[in-house]
Amino acid sequence: MTPWLWFALSAVALFAVGLHGLFSSRQLVRQILAANISASAVLLLLVAFARRAPSGDPDPVPHALVLTGIVVSVSATGVALALARRLRVRPPGSRRR
């Protein structure tokens, strides 16, 4: 079992954990956290795939993809948290006439 295989398998496991949390939670903030776990898992998978040779330097292209992915997931988390705050202040079901 090489290290990169450990990375890849744990990434898959974390992705499943995050998905389960997303679909089984009732609170929005928990769903956001679960989505973040899944996103980190996918990025870990990309990092694991950056291996080129057992002893050589890793491929930098997946690392660049991971950096972009981090930015995208942070932005999405920001938007989701802003929505969560508005939902807490004004719970769904109340309408402003």
Place this chain on the structure above:
Amino acid sequence: MDPGSAWLPWAVLIPLGGAMAGLLVGRRGAAPVAAVAALLTVAASLALLVEVWAGPAARHFAGGWRPPLGIQLRADGLAAVVLASLALVGGLVTAFALGEFGRRSRLSGLFFPLWLFGWAALNALVLSADLFNLYVTLELSTLAAVALISLANRGPAFGAAARYLLLAVVGSLSYLVGVALLFALHGTLDLPSLGARLSGGPAVWAGLGLILTGLCLKAALFPLHTWLPGAYQRALGPVAALLSGLLSNAPFYVLLRLWLELGSGPLKLAAGQLLGGLGGAAVIWGSLLALRADRLSSVLAYSSVAQFGYLFLLFQLDTPAAWAAGAFLLISHATAKAALFLAAGTLQRAVGHDRVDGLRGMAGQLPPTIFAIAVSAVGLIGLPPSGAFIAKWVLLRAAAERGQWWPAVVLLGGGLLAAGYCFRFLRELFIPGPQPLRLRKIPAPLQQLATLALAALGLGFGLWPAAPLRLLGVGWP
């Protein structure tokens, strides 16, 4: 190294710059800035159209670097046609919004920058030529859509926006896992070179399957469509028009691109059958729900579920003529649905509600808007001379030639059901009411004109289909 055609990055940078300028000038200046940016974006899109019309597909290499390390923007016939439709529909909805949102209002200061940002993301999506760029631009357009939905500033709108965001994120992550798998196996993200190198095997099919699932979730294919009706019903009129016409078409466009350029073989055939089956189910399910809905915006939302289902029939009828018909159907639905949502928003503001059974007699009050509704309904049902009729005709012929009965049943039955729910609200609008309704807010002439122009665009495609068809043929993958 020579970076290539310059119009491609301008089509992305102009709306992006307009969005940032709109945020900087605040509520006072957002509307004029948006008007200028919209005009320039439409001009850039049409310039690109002219360039692609003449010759081979236009390319731009960011920074002058070639693939596989550099990012390539590419505009072939399909991209140019979709870009032009983005420009026309987006420009007309912007014109409507200029009349709808009061000067210097909070909504004006937020809507225009968000929409311009979404427009930049969509233009970049249409012009992308590698898997990861498609992911990033898809995410950007989703974020813009979520923010636009939440502009309605009510609890249910925030709930619908949050639900859409979470499901869209799940779809994007699934897509990204697929991209990671394909990259690990083939070492490139660039679509043309990936198409040449693609091998078979379980890992490749797993990657493609994950990408397919993610995109179907974002495109609201039945049974993954549950987020769509809530979001469309609770958004403001112009926002719902943008969602239904443009932003929700983006995942389908990505799916179309990947289908045309990647993969082949028996598993692809099976996937096509699955997508066609689910698309047909979407048509029937959405149309039945639309028949029963009590609010006009609900009818239109369920109708969108049905119309998106038609597009997925294309994957079952895998012929070049069918693909051209699909592009026609996409654009025709975009114009018709956008016009209908704008008109529904106008009616809601005028009367205070949008219950279908309470709209009696509106035809006498707002003639241009009601005329636009009627013309758009023609496009939805697929009657001649709309572009949708030509598209459905071509699809029926393709289904008959291939001996596939399910698409034919869906196309004909779906048209019948669409007629059912369209006539439901048309009937109410044209019956004279008990007494003249007092209107709360009369829409500006610009708004009615924009709605009418959108509806007329859908007919225009039907009356002059030769030009778009010729353009689609340029650089066809």
